Amino acid sequence: MEVFGQLAGGFATALQPINVAMLFVAVVLGLVIGVLPGLGGTSGVAILLPITVFIAHGSLPGSDATTAIIFLAGIYWGALFGGVITSILFNIPGEPWAVVLLFDGFPLAKRLGKPGLALASSFLSSFLGALVSTILFTFFALPIALKALEFGPAELFAVFVLSFATLIGLGAEAPMKSLAMLALGLLLAAVGFDTITGEQRLNFGQTSLLSGISFVPVTIGLFGIGEILASAEEQGIGFVENISARLGLRDVFEALRELRKRLRLVLSNAIIGFFFGVLPGHGATAASFLGYGLARQYSKNKENFGKGEISGIMGPQAAADAAGVASLVPMITLGIPGSPTSAVIMAGLFIWGLQPGPVLFIQHPDFVWGLIASIYLGHLLTFILCLLAVPLLAMIMRVPYAIITPFIVVISIIGSYSLNNSMLDVFITVLFGIIGYWLRKMKYPLAPLVVALVLGDSTERELRKALIAGHGSPLYFFNSGLSTVLILLAVVLVAIPLIRTIRARRRGAAPPAVAAHP
Amino acid sequence: MLIAAVAMFDSRAAFSPSAGTALGDVGSRWYPFWAATIMGIAAAIVGYRALTTLQPIEGAFEGRRSVFAVLKIAVPMVAYAALIGGIGFRTTDFTYRIVPAFGFYLATALYMGLFAWWLGRYKIWWVAAIAVAFPIVIFLVFEIGFRVSLPKSFLYTSGLLPF
Numbered sequence: 001m002e003v004f005g006q007l008a009g010g011f012a013t014a015l016q017p018i019n020v021a022m023l024f025v026a027v028v029l030g031l032v033i034g035v036l037p038g039l040g041g042t043s044g045v046a047i048l049l050p051i052t053v054f055i056a057h058g059s060l061p062g063s064d065a066t067t068a069i070i071f072l073a074g075i076y077w078g079a080l081f082g083g084v085i086t087s088i089l090f091n092i093p094g095e096p097w098a099v100v101l102l103f104d105g106f107p108l109a110k111r112l113g114k115p116g117l118a119l120a121s122s123f124l125s126s127f128l129g130a131l132v133s134t135i136l137f138t139f140f141a142l143p144i145a146l147k148a149l150e151f152g153p154a155e156l157f158a159v160f161v162l163s164f165a166t167l168i169g170l171g172a173e174a175p176m177k178s179l180a181m182l183a184l185g186l187l188l189a190a191v192g193f194d195t196i197t198g199e200q201r202l203n204f205g206q207t208s209l210l211s212g213i214s215f216v217p218v219t220i221g222l223f224g225i226g227e228i229l230a231s232a233e234e235q236g237i238g239f240v241e242n243i244s245a246r247l248g249l250r251d252v253f254e255a256l257r258e259l260r261k262r263l264r265l266v267l268s269n270a271i272i273g274f275f276f277g278v279l280p281g282h283g284a285t286a287a288s289f290l291g292y293g294l295a296r297q298y299s300k301n302k303e304n305f306g307k308g309e310i311s312g313i314m315g316p317q318a319a320a321d322a323a324g325v326a327s328l329v330p331m332i333t334l335g336i337p338g339s340p341t342s343a344v345i346m347a348g349l350f351i352w353g354l355q356p357g358p359v360l361f362i363q364h365p366d367f368v369w370g371l372i373a374s375i376y377l378g379h380l381l382t383f384i385l386c387l388l389a390v391p392l393l394a395m396i397m398r399v400p401y402a403i404i405t406p407f408i409v410v411i412s413i414i415g416s417y418s419l420n421n422s423m424l425d426v427f428i429t430v431l432f433g434i435i436g437y438w439l440r441k442m443k444y445p446l447a448p449l450v451v452a453l454v455l456g457d458s459t460e461r462e463l464r465k466a467l468i469a470g471h472g473s474p475l476y477f478f479n480s481g482l483s484t485v486l487i488l489l490a491v492v493l494v495a496i497p498l499i500r501t502i503r504a505r506r507r508g509a510a511p512p513a514v515a516a517h518p
Numbered sequence: 519m520l521i522a523a524v525a526m527f528d529s530r531a532a533f534s535p536s537a538g539t540a541l542g543d544v545g546s547r548w549y550p551f552w553a554a555t556i557m558g559i560a561a562a563i564v565g566y567r568a569l570t571t572l573q574p575i576e577g578a579f580e581g582r583r584s585v586f587a588v589l590k591i592a593v594p595m596v597a598y599a600a601l602i603g604g605i606g607f608r609t610t611d612f613t614y615r616i617v618p619a620f621g622f623y624l625a626t627a628l629y630m631g632l633f634a635w636w637l638g639r640y641k642i643w644w645v646a647a648i649a650v651a652f653p654i655v656i657f658l659v660f661e662i663g664f665r666v667s668l669p670k671s672f673l674y675t676s677g678l679l680p681f
Binding site for chain 2: 051054059174176177179180183184186187190194196197199201202225228229232233400401402403405406407409410413414417418421423426427429430433434437460463464467468471472
């Protein structure tokens, strides 16, 4: 099998000392970021993205673009695991995908007095979920990429439209808010030179805007600064519960016994989480709620849910981590980010001079397979670190607010400035930080804005290439069977919330909300 | 809606027949015009719904305390960003500075020190230690380690400080 040979090559790349060292640093950073309530995985990846430019260009001995992506992805794996620790021990979710663990993780730790079992169950199911997802990633990525190589502009544009439609149709927030954010992202991406005709647009005579609005300062602002402002409002409101954070071998063995009883649930949730995560715009958070729902639905002990049921920990964790890994699949194979975090990682690829999408498999196979191999290694490393270092990680919660908050702002400013040595980028970060906070407050989703900002240029390019090929006729999009199906699917997805709203109005009730996505 | 209106006005050339360079091309203004139109329509619908449905009486904030909690972070942050490059205005041939450029390191020392003193209520030597230690560690990691050149202060140009 070709895949095994490629994967072996990937392991040879990922196991190079510099890559292992950076993976270790990234996972530790990710765990710390995951534990800190004021900083999310997406923010952490966005803030540290500019540093990867120096890593990719060989600032460290032996480092290259593969080291950079292993570093960025490693932060995400660490954050996926780290976010749950504070949920279980302190009843404070470190990450949005760890919110669901408040239902059963904290009660198992506090009420039933088994924090070690709760943590070990969470880590084991996360690891297994991620492992299943990575195996699926390994075998699905190449066929998807090879198929995508045959795509013309019409098919590519249809794929972009479908990914936008999923953001609107399956999003948690009001579809019109998602649509407005999506259009704003497309509009911001259009600022500066038109890539086809070279004309200036939307720069209002400002030469500093000719190169466009850079994705990195906007994302650092929206996520890094925006989250800091949002968490400032919550400081002091919650009471930090204090539970012993020790995790012994006995807990791990007990969790293994519990896992054996729930192996079917964990494996099926991992597979469902994978396919859910592949859908653009839906990362680990939505999958965690879906996983919890499924665990409860098929449980014989429904009445135990909410009181410390282990299935209520293992089900969502397996789905969340599987979805987190899967969100990289469309990014690597099609050039479409599966979640805001993968959108940031994809922006990294552009900055390092790589083109995300199927050509990566042809032009840079060592990069792609090095990344895939590092996912296996990254999760194993995270799992071991979690088992060993829980007490240390729990102590991070005690770093004073008066130090950690300005420090995150300082790191965000360094990140936004260092990419282009531009003070304009610093002001863009601060401005979008305030905008991001306000959008959160007004319940506008940030995922469509970020995904559209990353995909805006490519969407316009493929749309116009298709129109030129079709001599201006939109019927060109329906010449290919695949693009027709994708566009029709997109129409159905956008129609879903509309039908839901009409039905709810007929019944005289508010439309039901879907689980939130990051 | 305002953003959409401004963008639509800037992209009004979308309707110019000679917009594109190739046969069938819609030109550079067409795409931003329609993106802005979609945004405007969506914003109008959101606005209409907000006006016609019942809203919570207390508004977006839970109280005066939560407004101040956000302002406590936002105002020093804006001041910090402004201090890095200095505050002033520019004419065609000269830049006037009301506050000189503090550069990244001096501004960070002030910013971290302010938080430690104001929100942390630490003793003055702790405040001084935090204000000095953080910029030095950042200088060693970024300027020396990663070779990232961050903005320097007015004292750097006069040769008094290495940053």
